[in-house]
Amino acid sequence: MPRLVSHPDEVKIVTRRFGMGAAQIDRYVELGGYSSARKCIEQGSEWIINEMKASNLRGRGGAGFPTGLKWSFVPKQSVKPKYVLVNGDESEPGTCKDHLIFLHDPHSIIEGTIIAGLAIGAKMGFIYLRGEYRYLLEIMEKAVADAYAKGFLGKGIFGSEFDFEIITQTGAGAYEVGEESALMESVEGKRGVPRIKPPFPAVVGLYGGPTVINNAETIATVPHVIEMGAAAYAAVGSERNGGTRLFGVSGHVERPGVYELPMGYNLKKIVYEVAGGVWKGRGLKAVIPGGSSTPVLLPEEIDIGMDFDQVGKAGSMLGSAGVVVIDDQTCMVEFALRTISFYQHESCGWCIPCREGTDWLKKSLTRFHAGFGTAKDIDNIKYLAENMMGRTFCPLGDAAAMPILGFVKKFRKEFEEHLNGNPCPHAKHVDLAVV
Amino acid sequence: MSLETMSVFSPQLSARFDALTAKYPVKRSALVPMLLYAQDEVGYLSDAVIGEVAARIGITELDVRNVASYYSMLRFKPAGKFNVQVCTNISCMLRGGYEIFESFREELGIGHKGVTADGVFSLEEVECIGACSWAPAIQVNYDFHDELKPELVAGIVAGYKGKAEAKPEAEDLHA
Numbered sequence: 001m002p003r004l005v006s007h008p009d010e011v012k013i014v015t016r017r018f019g020m021g022a023a024q025i026d027r028y029v030e031l032g033g034y035s036s037a038r039k040c041i042e043q044g045s046e047w048i049i050n051e052m053k054a055s056n057l058r059g060r061g062g063a064g065f066p067t068g069l070k071w072s073f074v075p076k077q078s079v080k081p082k083y084v085l086v087n088g089d090e091s092e093p094g095t096c097k098d099h100l101i102f103l104h105d106p107h108s109i110i111e112g113t114i115i116a117g118l119a120i121g122a123k124m125g126f127i128y129l130r131g132e133y134r135y136l137l138e139i140m141e142k143a144v145a146d147a148y149a150k151g152f153l154g155k156g157i158f159g160s161e162f163d164f165e166i167i168t169q170t171g172a173g174a175y176e177v178g179e180e181s182a183l184m185e186s187v188e189g190k191r192g193v194p195r196i197k198p199p200f201p202a203v204v205g206l207y208g209g210p211t212v213i214n215n216a217e218t219i220a221t222v223p224h225v226i227e228m229g230a231a232a233y234a235a236v237g238s239e240r241n242g243g244t245r246l247f248g249v250s251g252h253v254e255r256p257g258v259y260e261l262p263m264g265y266n267l268k269k270i271v272y273e274v275a276g277g278v279w280k281g282r283g284l285k286a287v288i289p290g291g292s293s294t295p296v297l298l299p300e301e302i303d304i305g306m307d308f309d310q311v312g313k314a315g316s317m318l319g320s321a322g323v324v325v326i327d328d329q330t331c332m333v334e335f336a337l338r339t340i341s342f343y344q345h346e347s348c349g350w351c352i353p354c355r356e357g358t359d360w361l362k363k364s365l366t367r368f369h370a371g372f373g374t375a376k377d378i379d380n381i382k383y384l385a386e387n388m389m390g391r392t393f394c395p396l397g398d399a400a401a402m403p404i405l406g407f408v409k410k411f412r413k414e415f416e417e418h419l420n421g422n423p424c425p426h427a428k429h430v431d432l433a434v435v
Numbered sequence: 436m437s438l439e440t441m442s443v444f445s446p447q448l449s450a451r452f453d454a455l456t457a458k459y460p461v462k463r464s465a466l467v468p469m470l471l472y473a474q475d476e477v478g479y480l481s482d483a484v485i486g487e488v489a490a491r492i493g494i495t496e497l498d499v500r501n502v503a504s505y506y507s508m509l510r511f512k513p514a515g516k517f518n519v520q521v522c523t524n525i526s527c528m529l530r531g532g533y534e535i536f537e538s539f540r541e542e543l544g545i546g547h548k549g550v551t552a553d554g555v556f557s558l559e560e561v562e563c564i565g566a567c568s569w570a571p572a573i574q575v576n577y578d579f580h581d582e583l584k585p586e587l588v589a590g591i592v593a594g595y596k597g598k599a600e601a602k603p604e605a606e607d608l609h610a
Contacts (some may be wrong), residue, residue, distance in 0.1 A: 002569050002581060081460070093524045093563040124460070131471055131508045132564050134577035167458060172471045173508030175562065189466035189492070191505040207460055250526035250567040257568050292525055292563075322567060324526055338528055342562050348505070 002100060005257030007274045011236055013224045013244050014217065015260045018104040023139055025146040028107040034152055036226035037114045041160045048119040052222070054230035056242030060097075061087060061178070061215030062291065062319040064241075064308035067222075071212055073202035074120040080209035084116040084125035085201075087183055088216040091130055091175040092291035093342060094322030097246035097258050098216040102129065102136035105220060106143035110166060112219035114157065115226065117164050120212050124165045126187055127216075131172040140168050175346035179394040180213040182348070193350040194394035217246055238264025241307035245321045249275040252282065252327035264305035271302065271325055283328035286410075290319025292339050293399030295406030296332075316406070331424050332411040336404055337365040343400030354397035357388035361404055371421050378415050382408045443483045448476050452491055463492055470503050479513045507562070515550050515557030517595045519543070520574045523560050526567035531585070535571045536560055538588035555599045556592070 004019050012018075022028045040048050052068030059065045074082060086109060090098040101109065113125040127144075129137045144166050147153045155163050169187060171177055177186045181195035184206050205211025221243065225233045234242040241263040247270060248258045254276030261270065271277065271287060278284050284299045289306070294317040304314045311318040326335065344358035364381050367373055385401040385408070392398070408415060418424060442449050451472065455465040466488070473484045480503055489496045503509045519539055523532040536558075540546055543556050550557040566572035569581035573591075580591060 002566065002579075090565050091563060094526050094567050095563075096565045096567045096569070099565045130565065131506070132574060132577070135579075169464075170468050170471055172467050172506035174506055186467060187464055188461065189463035189502065191502055193505075248568050250570055251529040256570070288525075322526075324529070324567075326529065330529065335525065335528075338523070338525055342524055345507075345562055 002096070002103070003257065004100075005255060005259060007259055009265070009269070009274060010260050011244050011262050012260055013228070013233075013236070014101065014108070014221050014246060015104075015258075016224075017108070018100065020104075022105050022107065023103070023143060025107060025143065025150060028105075032227065033107050033223070034111055034158075036223035037111050037118075037152070038158050039226055040115045040118050041158055041162060045119050045121060048115060048226075051226060051230040052119070054234065055225045056234045056237065056240055057218065057221060057225055058241060058308060059215055060217035060221070060245070060321075062092070062293075062317070064318060067214065067218055070202065070214070071116065071119045073200070074210045074212060075203065076121065078121075078210050080207065081124065082120055082122040082209050083206045083211045084113050084120065084122050085180075085183065085187065085206060085211055085213045086113055086125065086127040086216055086219050087178060087180065087213055088127060088129040088133070089171055089174070089178040089183060090133075090216070090320075091178050091346075092293065092320045092322060093339075094248065094250055094288060094291045094324045095320040096248050096250075097321070099133065099136065100246070100258055101216055101220045102133065102140055106140045107147065108220040108223055109140070109216055110143060110147050110153070112214075112222035113166060114153070114164055115222050116212055116214065116219065118162065120210070122212070123163050124167070126167050126169055126206070128169045128171060128177075128183060128187060130177075131170050134170070137168060137170050144168055174348075175342075176348045176394070176396055179396065182394060183213065184211065191348070193348050194396075196393055236262050238262070238305055238307045238310070240309060245306065245318075247274075247306065248320075248322045249325065250322065251288075251325040252279045252330070253277065253325045254279050261306070263307040264310065267297075267302040267304050267306050267311075267323070270306065270323055275323075275325070278325065278327050280327070284325070285328045285330055286326040286332065288322070288324035288326070288403070289316050291322040292324070292342065293317075293395075293403055294319040295402050296326075296410055298410055317402075331369075332407055332414045333365065333369045333418055334424065336407040336411075337362070337369050339403050339407075340365055340400060343396065347396060347400070351392035351394075351397060353388045353391040354400065357384055357397065358400050360384055361400070365404075368415070368418055369424060371418060371424070373415075373418055375416075375419060378408060378412065441487075443481070443487055444473065444476060448472060456491065463494065466492055466494075466499070466502060467506065470499070470506075470509055474509060479510050513550070513554070514559075516555050516599055517575050518557045518559060520559045520561040520564065522562070522564045522566070522570070522572055522574075524563040526563070527571040530570045531583075532571040534585050535573065535583050535588065538585040539573075539592070542588050542592050555596065 177192040182192040186192040344362040349355040388401040521536040572581040
């Protein structure tokens with residue numbers, strides 16, 4: 001069972017029911033659950049969307065798109081049925097926040113899905129979990145069955161005239177399916193390759209109908225926004241970044257864990273105070289701020305607020321808020337190799353720059369790390385990565401290229417140390433680092 | 436062809452598939468879950484499994500294979516009864532994921548994608564399994580084991596070995 005952590009600076013909104021047995025429907029209701037859905041039935045679509053806009057809630061999957069605005073793009077009238085699709089494919093290395101939400105508070109995801117459905121006029125929602133999360137899928141399935149039994153799902157939910165169905169679905173192993181158009185392909189029973197955009201899912205989505213796709217954390221946050229009121233929720237965070245974020249801290253820290261902190265909370269404090277500092281009394285070499293695809297930050301660059309805009313200004317991204325801390329005994333070439341090995345494995349092959357780029361980057365970095373690189377290789381790695389950027393249907397190509405560019409730019413010296421047949425000064429896993 | 440008499444699946448799984456294909460707006464949406472559930476029961480996607488899934492959904496076997504080959508959890512060869520999946524992605528790597536993989540390799544005497552001679556265990560190095568803050572982590576079938584240390588590996592293997600010996604014919608091993 002994943003360990004829960006706590007820190008005095010935490011503001012527990014999304015995590016407030018964690019560890020309180022809220023996976024049981026009666027307990028969830030006792031703790032205030034499903035009151036937001038009832039309120040939304042009374043208030044109606046326009047009010048919900050205005051509240052979401054005013055809350056400054058932004059997509060927790062990584063892109064940070066304003067949720068209320070996304071919902072407002074769905075056309076009011078549609079010949080085809082509309083859908084809500086909850087993205088719980090959580091596969092970005094460094095990210096394990098949705099894992100805890102599914103485990104401790106599955107009904108918040110159901111309630112958020114209902115509210116999204118009311119907002120856009122959908123009668124069906126899908127909750128998609130990555131295939132590895134089977135035990136969490138079972139928790140989710142029980143929660144959905146309980147909600148049906150209570151009349152919170154199905155015909156005339158909560159005694160209203162609204163109908164709403166939820167289908168839970170398992171994936172079967174694919175990072176790529178976390179991209180929204182690939183996710184729809186997977187739900188439709190196909191290979192998870194991306195679709196070209198436009199049209200955007202809000203207009204032509206699942207089964208050709210208008211579809212809102214939100215990350216599981218975003219959806220779980222929605223009932224809390226309604227409960228607190230948009231203004232109170234927005235006030236917790238920083239400018240244009242409402243509320244809190246579940247920061248999954250991992251790597252070389254004393255107290256790894258998922259901490260719920262206000263948007264804009266200082267990254268240096270996350271590393272040194274909340275997570276207890278670098279482990280074993282070692283020094284800090286680097287921090288990945290938001291999952292493996294976000295460019296690396298140096299120790300002198302982490303005195304920043306963790307919201308979408310401030311991390312962007314610092315040259316990286318808030319992403320999935322998976323903070324990966326790296327100590328001073330780590331080989332960054334090896335780290336880069338392990339990162340690109342992942343993207344090479346997950347590239348679906350649909351777009352050639354991503355398929356070929358990830359493959360050649362992995363080959364180059366493998367050779368380089370083994371001590372067979374040349375000075376020209378460093379620029380070649382950079383050149384390959386630069387030529388993937390912006391040249392693929394979905395963001396996986398960028399997600400693979402961005403971190404590599406960051407490693408080469410900020411740790412060029414470490415790359416140079418591997419030249420001239422020098423064995424890696426840190427590495428232990430040369431022969432293994434191939435999946 | 437009568438699916439009732441020819442089915443490679445248990446009556447329970449057949450009933451589950453009927454329910455799955457009925458609940459989606461489009462039948463084909465059940466394909467990916469069906470393949471994974473079929474694999475859980477049969478052990479892998481055999482020709483018979485692919486044939487029956489194709490027939491139940493009403494698409495070609497080629498189409499099923501085309502989809503199945505995309506998903507990393509789906510396999511076309513049997514794995515061990517207990518498939519040990521060791522994450523070595525960044526968060527696990529930083530906290531000793533490769534050492535955990537090494538320990539399993541030594542304990543089981545097999546490498547990446549290997550299966551033990553008695554068919555009880557298989558070993559796989561896998562990508563991120565979403566347990567980064569509790570690294571290093573592994574999954575044995577669907578069970579998570581987190582915050583591991585190399586010295587815990589022998590105990591984990593012994594635990595599953597005991598399960599395999601206690602219930603050699605159990606159908607529930609993948610649950």
